Amino acid sequence: MIHDSLIRERLVTGDKTAAxxxxxxxxxxxxxxxxxxxxxxxxSLIFLGxxxxxxxxxxxxxxxxxxxxxxxxxxxxxxxxVFWVGIGHAGTLISAVLLLFRQKWRMSINRSAEAMTIFxxxxxxxxxxxxxxxxxxxxxxxxLPNAFGSLWVNFNSPLLWDVFAISTYFSVSLLFWYIGMIPxxxxxxxxxxxxxxKFWYNFFSMGWTGSTRSWARYELVSLILAGISTPLxxxxxxxxxxxxxxxxxxxxxxxxxxxxFVAGAIFSGFGMVATLxxxxxxxxxxxxxxxxxxxxxxxxxxxxxxTLVGIAYLTEFFIAWxxxxxxxxxxxxNRATGPYWWxxxxxxxxxxxxxxxxxxxxxxxxxxxxxxxxxxxxxxxWFERFVIIVTSLHRDYLxxxxxxxxxxxxxxxxxxxxxxxFFTCFFxxxxxxxxxxxxxxxxxxxxxx
Amino acid sequence: xxxxxxxxxxxxxxxRYYSFVSEKESMTRENDIADADSTDKGEYKxxxxxxxxxQPMMCQHCAQAPCETVxxxxxxxxxxxxxxxxxxxxxxGTKYCGNNCPYKVRRFNWFxxxxxxxxxxxxxxxxxxxxxxxDVTVRTRGVMEKCSFCVQRIQxxxxxxxxxxGNMKNVQVETACQRACPSxxxxxxxxxNPDSDISKLHRNERAFSVLDELNVQSSVxxxxxxxxxxxx
Numbered sequence: 068m069i070h071d072s073l074i075r076e077r078l079v080t081g082d083k084t085a086a087x088x089x090x091x092x093x094x095x096x097x098x099x100x101x102x103x104x105x106x107x108x109x110x111s112l113i114f115l116g117x118x119x120x121x122x123x124x125x126x127x128x129x130x131x132x133x134x135x136x137x138x139x140x141x142x143x144x145x146x147x148x149v150f151w152v153g154i155g156h157a158g159t160l161i162s163a164v165l166l167l168f169r170q171k172w173r174m175s176i177n178r179s180a181e182a183m184t185i186f187x188x189x190x191x192x193x194x195x196x197x198x199x200x201x202x203x204x205x206x207x208x209x210x211l212p213n214a215f216g217s218l219w220v221n222f223n224s225p226l227l228w229d230v231f232a233i234s235t236y237f238s239v240s241l242l243f244w245y246i247g248m249i250p251x252x253x254x255x256x257x258x259x260x261x262x263x264x265k266f267w268y269n270f271f272s273m274g275w276t277g278s279t280r281s282w283a284r285y286e287l288v289s290l291i292l293a294g295i296s297t298p299l300x301x302x303x304x305x306x307x308x309x310x311x312x313x314x315x316x317x318x319x320x321x322x323x324x325x326x327x328f329v330a331g332a333i334f335s336g337f338g339m340v341a342t343l344x345x346x347x348x349x350x351x352x353x354x355x356x357x358x359x360x361x362x363x364x365x366x367x368x369x370x371x372x373x374t375l376v377g378i379a380y381l382t383e384f385f386i387a388w389x390x391x392x393x394x395x396x397x398x399x400x401n402r403a404t405g406p407y408w409w410x411x412x413x414x415x416x417x418x419x420x421x422x423x424x425x426x427x428x429x430x431x432x433x434x435x436x437x438x439x440x441x442x443x444x445x446x447x448x449w450f451e452r453f454v455i456i457v458t459s460l461h462r463d464y465l466x467x468x469x470x471x472x473x474x475x476x477x478x479x480x481x482x483x484x485x486x487x488x489f490f491t492c493f494f495x496x497x498x499x500x501x502x503x504x505x506x507x508x509x510x511x512x513x514x515x516x
Numbered sequence: 517x518x519x520x521x522x523x524x525x526x527x528x529x530x531x532r533y534y535s536f537v538s539e540k541e542s543m544t545r546e547n548d549i550a551d552a553d554s555t556d557k558g559e560y561k562x563x564x565x566x567x568x569x570x571q572p573m574m575c576q577h578c579a580q581a582p583c584e585t586v587x588x589x590x591x592x593x594x595x596x597x598x599x600x601x602x603x604x605x606x607x608x609g610t611k612y613c614g615n616n617c618p619y620k621v622r623r624f625n626w627f628x629x630x631x632x633x634x635x636x637x638x639x640x641x642x643x644x645x646x647x648x649x650x651d652v653t654v655r656t657r658g659v660m661e662k663c664s665f666c667v668q669r670i671q672x673x674x675x676x677x678x679x680x681x682g683n684m685k686n687v688q689v690e691t692a693c694q695r696a697c698p699s700x701x702x703x704x705x706x707x708x709n710p711d712s713d714i715s716k717l718h719r720n721e722r723a724f725s726v727l728d729e730l731n732v733q734s735s736v737x738x739x740x741x742x743x744x745x746x747x748x
Contacts, residue, residue, distance in 0.1 A: 128627065129625075129626055129627040129628065129657050129658065130609070130624070130626055130658060131523075131626025131627040134521060135611075136521050136522035136523050137522055137523055137524060137614070137620065137622075137623060137624070138522065138620050140611035140612075140614040140615045140624065141611065141612075141615055195610075198610070198611070199608050199609045199610055199658070200607070200608065200609020200610075200611070200624065200625065200657065200658025200659055200660075201607070201608050201609045201656075201657070201658040201659065202608075202658075204608050205608055207589045207606070207608055208588045208589055208608065218589070218590070218606065219590075220588055220589055220590070221585075221587055221588055221589060221590040223585045223586075224585065224586050224587055224588040224612070225586065226586065226587075226588040226610055226612055227588040230588070310612075313585075313586070314582065314586065314615065314616045315582045315616060315618055315730060315732070316615065316616065316618075460615055463618065463620065464618045464619070464620075464727055464730075465531065465573070465618075465619060465620060465726075465727075466533070467529070467531035467532070467533075467573065468619075468620035470522040471522075
């Protein structure tokens with residue numbers, strides 16, 4: 068017998084039956100793509116093209132086509148890297164941590180959030196790879212045997228930690244996403260008509276039969292993978308923050324970075340999940356699965372993590388003052404009042420002040436407003452990384468090396484282009500794979516025979 | 517073009533710092549100077565007593581170099597002689613070392629500069645190439661470079677001692693900047709030898725390291741000027 072609370076809102080509304088769920092969720096896969104999908108996909112391909120052109124120009128001509136200079140050697144590239152890695156975090160949090168905490172509201176959003184994680188990590192990986200001056204020997208950063216032509220790597224370097232952190236994160240997320248999808252792929256396999264489609268869905272369902280034994284193993288593997296993924300929620304962005312925290316540059320050299328980055332990552336990740344889902348639920352008519360209750364839960368997380376990040380900003384200021392280190396103090400005063408004040412205050416208002424509107428119930432339950440706020444969050448988090456990277460580097464120890472920096476057209480193109488990668492992947496995902504976990508959602512239906 | 521984007525390629529640069537006395541108050545800090553400038557009302561009183569401090573700045577060959585630890589492929593490492601070495605053909609160009617250098621003395625090859633018509637400077641023909649130092653490696657696109665303490669000259673001296681016998685203590689290695697300086701302001705030598713000129717100068721009480729408080733333990737020391745003022 069299913070427990071049904073009198074006061075809690077239902078996780079799936081509209082009195083859906085299990086058959087309804089299958090029909091609703093496999094509809095986009097079985098039918099021809101809608102015109103909304105076609106328009107969106109075309110736009111994504113255009114942006115993907117922008118990425119291709121910008122990347123070709125960068126690799127063909129040299130990193131000099133960016134505007135980075137002798138003092139600010141990381142600019143938009145690493146800003147975008149941290150931005151995209153951060154976005155990935157919500158997927159892992161939703162799928163792993165909320166699974167362990169038995170939060171059932173995760174069930175209708177985890178599939179798309181995990182997909183978002185994987186695509187975001189792909190976008191992120193573009194930047195540390197292609198910011199290398201000699202990308203064709205980039206594999207030297209892997210610990211390959213010397214006989215391969217490479218030499219052993221430097222385990223002291225946070226960039227090497229990144230290599231391990233990101234690749235682990237990507238492979239575990241991909242595995243988790245895929246394993247979770249097997250029962251649903253099998254459902255699709257049984258419904259598709261064409262021979263090619265049958266072959267591929269059959270191949271990827273790995274002969275899933277839905278026997279009790281299969282289900283028992285599936286549950287166990289999910290739990291194990293959730294256990295493996297949970298530390299990754301904390302570790303990946305901790306290591307990304309170590310790129311900065313282990314350096315000697317004032318504004319980077321701070322011990323608060325790991326928790327601050329993790330909170331920021333979850334904040335930005337939920338921002339992006341909200342952006343995607345508010346649109347997806349409308350366009351794909353999934354309002355009964357991704358309900359206002361789901362959006363409200365996400366806005367609460369956005370508010371909490373946004374406030375955490377805001378407290379971290381203020382703590383940095385306090386510590387800079389408290390440290391009595393002149394360089395630290397200058398770095399922070401320069402952030403807030405120097406030539407990049409606009410970036411700092413964009414960050415402050417988008418990340419700390421704006422999410423406070425979610426104290427109001429209206430703000431938490433109005434989809435169009437949540438959409439606007441989620442964009443604000445994304446913008447704010449991009450500025451956060453820009454502020455950390457560029458304002459710290461542009462004025463560090465010796466005033467003789469103080470410079471200004473602004474992104475070139477190629478750098479902007481690369482950034483916009485990663486949205487092309489991201490949305491191309493996402494549209495393909497929405498066309499060929501079930502965006503909501505059918506088998507799990509069926510377990511939380513009220514209307515079960 | 518390169519300068520406008522702040523991409524100077526100098527391995528040694530001359531930093532200038534200004535200070536001046538304005539209404540009995542000495543100023544060195546950027547903000548103070550800007551404030552004085554804005555309240556000046558066109559009288560420019562404070563420009564009357566300006567002093568300029570100049571400081572040649574190049575790789576300080578730190579014993580605890582921040583650049584060395586952050587390179588993922590160990591392209592910059594410390595030699596047993598105390599040099600901070602840059603291995604061009606190992607560098608993959610992450611530029612992390614350049615970011616983490618507190619002196620900002622590392623330079624990046626943003627483009628392919630050699631044999632490139634866009635960066636001709638009359639060096640792309642056989643005659644022009646004869647001007648270029650044959651002992652210094654040509655750096656390719658996408659690698660970091662910096663002052664090497666004229667490692668080719670040190671190597672030449674070592675080979676000479678090996679070939680002809682003798683003692684390194686008696687061999688004088690002169691860096692290019694040292695040879696070019698008419699006032700002998702630059703001294704280079706072996707810090708391991710307590711009797712060398714450089715060791716004596718390092719022990720001098722006028723010697724100081726730039727950014728000493730970071731404890732990067734730079735190998736370069738500067739001699740402060742004795743001034744008859746309260747503050748510089």
